[in-house]
Amino acid sequence: MTVLGIESSCDECAASIVRDGHIILSNIVASQISMHEEYEGVVPEIASRLHAEWIMEVGSRAFKEANLEPADIDGLAVTVKPGLAGALLVGLSFTKALAWSLNKPFVGVNHILAHLYASQLSEKLPYPFIGLVASGGHSLICKVDSFDDITVLGTTIDDAIGEAFDKVAKHYNFGYPGGPAIDRLARKGNPKAYNFPVPNLYKGENRYNLSYSGLKTAAIHQVEQFYVDGHDKSPENLAASFEKAAVDLLASKLIKACKDTGISTIVAGGGVAANSYLRQCFSSQPELKVVFPPLALCGDNAAMVAGIGCKMLERGDRDSLSLNASPRVYSFKKPSLKTRTNRNN
Ligand code: KG4
Numbered sequence: 001m002t003v004l005g006i007e008s009s010c011d012e013c014a015a016s017i018v019r020d021g022h023i024i025l026s027n028i029v030a031s032q033i034s035m036h037e038e039y040e041g042v043v044p045e046i047a048s049r050l051h052a053e054w055i056m057e058v059g060s061r062a063f064k065e066a067n068l069e070p071a072d073i074d075g076l077a078v079t080v081k082p083g084l085a086g087a088l089l090v091g092l093s094f095t096k097a098l099a100w101s102l103n104k105p106f107v108g109v110n111h112i113l114a115h116l117y118a119s120q121l122s123e124k125l126p127y128p129f130i131g132l133v134a135s136g137g138h139s140l141i142c143k144v145d146s147f148d149d150i151t152v153l154g155t156t157i158d159d160a161i162g163e164a165f166d167k168v169a170k171h172y173n174f175g176y177p178g179g180p181a182i183d184r185l186a187r188k189g190n191p192k193a194y195n196f197p198v199p200n201l202y203k204g205e206n207r208y209n210l211s212y213s214g215l216k217t218a219a220i221h222q223v224e225q226f227y228v229d230g231h232d233k234s235p236e237n238l239a240a241s242f243e244k245a246a247v248d249l250l251a252s253k254l255i256k257a258c259k260d261t262g263i264s265t266i267v268a269g270g271g272v273a274a275n276s277y278l279r280q281c282f283s284s285q286p287e288l289k290v291v292f293p294p295l296a297l298c299g300d301n302a303a304m305v306a307g308i309g310c311k312m313l314e315r316g317d318r319d320s321l322s323l324n325a326s327p328r329v330y331s332f333k334k335p336s337l338k339t340r341t342n343r344n345n
């Protein structure tokens with residue numbers, strides 16, 4: 001089955017053609033980063049306007065790179081939630097129009113599930129595994145039983161991890177987007193230079209939850225005194241210490257989730273899965289298999305959408321032209337009481 005995937009939930013306008021759920025025939029990502037840079041954050045109205053301008057070109061490049069004609073595909077898949085409403089609607093309208101004109105089936109895809117599917121494009125990973133989606137909008141730890149069956153174990157209760165990277169980097173003018181900028185600086189810094197607070201207030205059923213606003217505030221305000229007063233003018237040290245605190249918290253929750261569930265595979269996805277320290281911090285945990293997508297598939301892309309879309313279409317899923325986009329998604333399962341293990345953990 002050959003599927004065209006479309007992704008336009010935030011600031012990447014992307015189209016990809018994937019065969020049989022894992023063979024990437026083309027993967028076009030047109031990033032709007034430089035258009036949002038002067039605002040140091042994604043401006044929703046600019047994002048949707050650029051998607052509307054670019055989507056035709058991005059879509060036709062995906063066919064050209066795959067050496068296929070539109071009539072050669074078997075179906076289409078498009079991100080419909082969560083994301084920026086106006087941006088999502090551009091991809092959805094494009095997909096509906098193309099599906100209607102080709103008389104081919106299409107499905108709406110959940111962006112979170114697509115990130116969790118990204119690693120399946122390079123390696124067939126058996127279920128269940130512990131999933132991590134870490135991006136600018138999400139920090140989610142879950143048990144993944146199939147490509148569309150997840151149970152949420154924990155989420156951030158305030159900022160997403162990528163958002164914290166972005167805001168700290170913005171405050172210190174480290175560069176935009178902040179995650180890659182902090183990653184680059186941190187490689188040359190001392191992660192022990194600052195002793196940032198690592199919140200671990202969540203016990204019982206909330207023990208996998210995360211919080212990043214306190215760490216972000218500590219990095220921005222408390223350290224600013226030292227930083228500006230000249231005790232330590234090293235952006236590298238600040239970046240390395242912040243990154244270590246942010247990632248260690250995530251890693252500790254993932255390791256806990258593995259211990260509690262008896263699952264020994266972790267599969268990561270989302271922009272923050274590109275982080276160098278996160279990618280190597282499990283080396284002292286040889287009993288765990290930790291899988292990261294290739295760098296090109298960590299951030300937003302349409303190959304992950306086409307891949308999971310292929311699984312949905314193969315199963316017989318079909319959406320109608322009345323399908324709508326949704327900025328939010330809170331419909332994932334929570335663990336049932338009996339699967340919540342030892343409350344003292
Ligand atoms: O998945 P994504 O492309 O878009 C969302 O769905 O949010 O993730 C973007 C986020 C941004 O916050 C960006 O700063 C962060 O991923 N990011 C990183 C790195 N590369 C991207 N964070 C830390 N280290 C990186 N190397």
Ligand code: ZN
Nearest residue numbers: 135270299300
């Ligand atoms: Zn994303």
